[in-house]
Amino acid sequence: MRRFLSLALLCFLLLGATLTAQAQTDTANNSGSDNTGANDSAALELLEALDVESYTAKGEAITAILQSDDERARDWLQALLDGRLQRTEDGRFVLVLENRGRDWPVADVLTGEALGEMSRRDLERIGINNNLRNQLRSAIAVVDLYSPNVERRRTSAERLLGEVDGELVPTLDDLIEQEEDEQVRYRLTQAVAIYRAEAGEMAGVEALDGSLHPRSRVALSRAANSDDPIVANAAAASLAGIEQQLKLNRGLETLYFGLSLGSVLVLAAIGLAITFGVMGVINMAHGELMMLGAYTTWAMQQLLPGQPGLALILSIPAGFMVAALAGVAIERGVIQFLKGRPLETLLATFGISLILQQLVRTVISPLNRTVITPEWMSGSLVVNDALSLTLNRMVVLGFALVVFAGLMLIMRRTRLGLEVRAVTQNRAMARSMGIRATRVDIMTFALGSGVAGLAGVALSQLTNVGPNLGQNYIIDSFMVVVFGGVGNLWGTLVAGLSLGVINQVLEPWAGAVLAKIIVLVFIILFIQKRPRGLFPQKGRAAEG
């Protein structure tokens, strides 16, 4: 990687002067149309050199582009890196503006003129491999150090961490002096310090004290092996401090992982907490209701191509409705005839779950469907150099809490909630008070099923949308409900989150397989001791 950087720097020193010169002449030289014509043929030649089989030759072509004084060089390199630099059948180089769907809007690379939409079959991409990708990034990073755009300078400075070599240091020192942005300056200083620390210089070691970036740590551990005992001791001391900090961050990270896994468990289980916990119906098809919610998200995204975010938001009510309707159909069609016969209900709903799975396989496809994650849910929120929280999971965590709060509200504050509680506590009494128990049954089951649909919508962002989606969660859901205490929503929340955290704490040292087994054994033992779960229901209702 360093090789690329030195090369890029070399090119850039040539380019740097011309760029500034260019900026000056640009305003003065607006009439130079014949000049751009000559430029274009040279530019075409540069691009032409990219369209070769060998990756080594492509690498050389990239260097040539960097060395050229064409001000569009950066755009070309970026386009090449993004796979948007393509060629039409008649040999014209085009920039693909949007590569979703079958026809892509394109623009001419040289003139920037929009060329309308083209079929992807008529376009040929200039391919790159990982080595070239690294080379391009380094090249762009060096060019971007001089960019007027602060964002670009930040990314560029970040990229330089651990990649600085001796030749680059004086340039960077100059840049640090001129730099106005705090963050860029910090990163550049750090980048230089990493180089110095690795070279065994005291200044570098001192500058890196307290930095959590992995590159700093590597540099410090190298410095700790330095021949100079003073440097080595200082590096070792900073390293110890950093390790301490990292441990703390790792703990926070594990906690986040646990809460996130827990939130998935809560989402999957909370619908069941209503149908199974409150109504006492063992619904083995609960997982398939989640699957329906996930497929609704997929269908929504198919209906609204290009707007995955909007589709996802619309899927929330749609997924709820689809799953709720399916739930009502199951309740009316099967479960109501099996009231009070749990074993039959279990078998019948298990059958339904298989039917639903195979139905999806036959009607839609046995293959998984692609659900796109919207831009605002991808990536992670960077807290510090050692801790960043993934956004999709954070959204799901928030969503789980909102769903939980909503359900609590419905159960505590609405008439439906009151009726549900009345019917489950004493069906005969509730009926004699004028509550239509059958209607309440339907509504409750629809509510529980609808929440399963919501879980499905959320899961579509985390895992596969396929016929097996539900199967993977049904056991966990029952586990959470039973562990939390049947009939208690708070229990489900606490049980889900704590099982998630326990699982993630165990996983690093026990492995994923063993961690799952340990959790299961723990629950079995717990249920032996407290058969009614964490939060048993109190009062006569519980005896019934």
Added chain:
Amino acid sequence: MNTLKRSTHPHRFLSSGRFATALLTAAVMGASTQAIAQDDDPIKVGILHSLSGTMAISETVLKDTVEMLIEQQNEAGGLLGRQLEAVVVDPASNWPLFAERARELLAQEEVDVIFGNWTSVSRKSVLPVVEELNGLLFYPVQYEGEESSENVFYTGAAPNQQAIPAVEYLINEVGIERFALVGTDYVYPRTTNRILEAFLKDEHGIADEDIMVNYTPFGHSDWQNIVAEIRRFGEEGKPTAVISTVNGDANVPFYTELSNQGIDAADIPVIAFSVGEQELTGIDTAPLVGHLAAWNYFMSVDNDDNYDFIDAWIEYTGDDMAVTNDPMEAHYIGFNMWAEAVRKAGTTDVDTVKDAIIGVTVPNLSGGYAAMMPNHHITKPVLIGEIQDNGQFDIVWQTPSTVAGDAWSDYLPGSRDLIADWRKPMECGNFNVVNGSCGGSTAAEEAEAALAE
């Protein structure tokens, strides 16, 4: 003749209640009835792929592939002047059921050949049945090796045709020094990783602390911790790569987590042995660009035979976006090899075909040839591809020539001394060259062990 005709209707037959008797009769009459049947009856091709359950995602397309190949063969006039007929059964991703269905295909339907199986455990389950009833099974998926059965032809890659070259690519071309071996917890990843660990340590002197091994359950969906561990593993200053034998469904959340935690292919490339075009249809591949896969075929191979195959496949499925993948090519090769062997032998008789097929050479889809070796494995080129944002692979490296499949790994202590050669006079799947003895078939015990897990 009468028995045979009746036995082709299993349901009526079962209800007649003389199942066992006729089964026996059929078995005894096996050879003679076949000779009688040969002239008029169609040749029966059994297809043993799961059409429901967890493996349906991968295996359904293979069923369709064989059906397409049969259709093409029939259009070209059939085989030996007879038409081919597909007999499809659904083992429903249930490993013991694979053995039952295989028995049904061989004993009741009396198929001449079977194309089937995906998972190793299902193959182990079927093994004793095809050996007992002397069937022919073409197995199209890359697998862990350490097996060679008289009745099975392995048209997928053995570890030396996929895993070993892939690791050499990482070391020699990419300069990787640290390896995370991440896999699903079952026989293929465990054996492959055992071979790779031995290979990395013995052949390349990679230290213990530079190898991390991790197993996850089937369909694992919460990868946060493992990906964080991989990230930390890669932050020690040495170029790091992940070698993934993660199976099927679990890949989507794995790759999603990788990209969300900001691990880019340029930092820590993941090379996968079980992720192909089919698996990528369920993923938004934009964040995965640059991650690698090692196969013996990619849909993006630039070759006329391949384009013909893709066109035929798209036409057959009626789906413009249908993709082809490595196990499909393996069936293409296996089917053509079997057809060629039948033509050469002039009969579909199992024993004759089994002898005739060794040495048969047919074109593969990447512009070369595949030959059936005496150990029942075939020669294949090894290709390394980088994932593109359109769900296809860009081939970045390939072996200069084809590699012959090695049934017994050279890097494991027990298997180093074993060879397989089904030609006369050796006819042994596990001949020990040190003490000069043949171990004989262990299919029954292995099936039992695999199913017990």
